[in-house]
Amino acid sequence: MKILYDSLIFDMQKTGGVSRYFVEIISRLKDFGIDYELPLNYSKNVYLQEESLTNLDNSRLKYLYENFLPSMQFRGKRKLWTLRNKFFYRNFISNRERDIQALKQQDFDIFHTTYYDPYFLDYIGKKPFVLTIYDMTHEKFPEMLLDIDTIRNKKLLAEKANKIIAISENTKQDIIDIMKIPESKIDVVYLGDSILEKKQQVKNEFGKYFLFTGNRNDYKNFYFMLIALSDFLKANPDVKIVCTGSNFTDWEVKLINELDLSSQVIHHFFKNNNEMYWLYHNAVAFIFPSYYEGFGIPILEAFSAECPVILADASCFREVADNGALYFDFKNKRQLIICCDKLLNDSSFRQEITTKGKQVLKKFSWEKTAEETVKIYKSILE
Numbered sequence: 001m002k003i004l005y006d007s008l009i010f011d012m013q014k015t016g017g018v019s020r021y022f023v024e025i026i027s028r029l030k031d032f033g034i035d036y037e038l039p040l041n042y043s044k045n046v047y048l049q050e051e052s053l054t055n056l057d058n059s060r061l062k063y064l065y066e067n068f069l070p071s072m073q074f075r076g077k078r079k080l081w082t083l084r085n086k087f088f089y090r091n092f093i094s095n096r097e098r099d100i101q102a103l104k105q106q107d108f109d110i111f112h113t114t115y116y117d118p119y120f121l122d123y124i125g126k127k128p129f130v131l132t133i134y135d136m137t138h139e140k141f142p143e144m145l146l147d148i149d150t151i152r153n154k155k156l157l158a159e160k161a162n163k164i165i166a167i168s169e170n171t172k173q174d175i176i177d178i179m180k181i182p183e184s185k186i187d188v189v190y191l192g193d194s195i196l197e198k199k200q201q202v203k204n205e206f207g208k209y210f211l212f213t214g215n216r217n218d219y220k221n222f223y224f225m226l227i228a229l230s231d232f233l234k235a236n237p238d239v240k241i242v243c244t245g246s247n248f249t250d251w252e253v254k255l256i257n258e259l260d261l262s263s264q265v266i267h268h269f270f271k272n273n274n275e276m277y278w279l280y281h282n283a284v285a286f287i288f289p290s291y292y293e294g295f296g297i298p299i300l301e302a303f304s305a306e307c308p309v310i311l312a313d314a315s316c317f318r319e320v321a322d323n324g325a326l327y328f329d330f331k332n333k334r335q336l337i338i339c340c341d342k343l344l345n346d347s348s349f350r351q352e353i354t355t356k357g358k359q360v361l362k363k364f365s366w367e368k369t370a371e372e373t374v375k376i377y378k379s380i381l382e
Contacts, residue, residue: 135294
């Protein structure tokens, strides 16, 4: 059996949960005697480079549109970029062109697309394809994400796919309720945890802190968390909130300053998995206040690093974390403060919840994810 994957998510993400998911599956296929093709010429994706799953020539990155006159925007820029490549870089083949070549050659048994772009429908012929749906965020919060194309494309692919993989029962039910896809077409495959403890310990430079990871879109509930904890932080001036992900926006900096928390709410870029592990491990707790997620890999990362977890009581969180976390109503300031205060000041309770998190973690692994995904591939060909 041979599985063809495309380049979509590896063009989109340098790091991120979706590209991590595919790298973890692809890197384990050989354990099941499964061949694969990943037609990539270049990628900035960190996980691909760590696992060496394909031969990359990243000198080609300079030919990409995003790197063509990056500080300038003008009418006709894309046409000029196309002409430049046509006349000066004739040997340049984009990842999309490689994807289409592989699809046309038909040298595969199953195609597993990595994101919601229907470009391949013109080339796949009668070969079956699998679609993984990670969440229904765009459909549930269209006013926040303003991405009608993703909503339309996802529904089209969901209707045409031979099999859909949902990453939680919660996501599966959302697919059924919103898209009206038959339940028999959807299989749930849980994700795993990629953070491994390293021997190279990273010194805690922040003292006592709560950790917030990832992006801070509206549905992530970051702004509520800041406002809700502002009085708690002022009452505990030695406590901080450390945030990873993109730099604070001007609006976020303004909010932090207005709350008089500029010395207690800190942004930090982590360099690698080792540093991320210790960011979790040294934290008083990891706070995930989001009111919607498809799964929530950071929960497992925190469990793995023996970090207590505070979760909004929403979407799939109880399905994933079970009794290994503290929960609060995502609009209830008092409940969030109680959770933070309990973990900050009660060391025995903190150890108890950490132990429960480690027990819950045993239910999840990338090995299980790969094994169940391979079973789905085989079922399609039976």
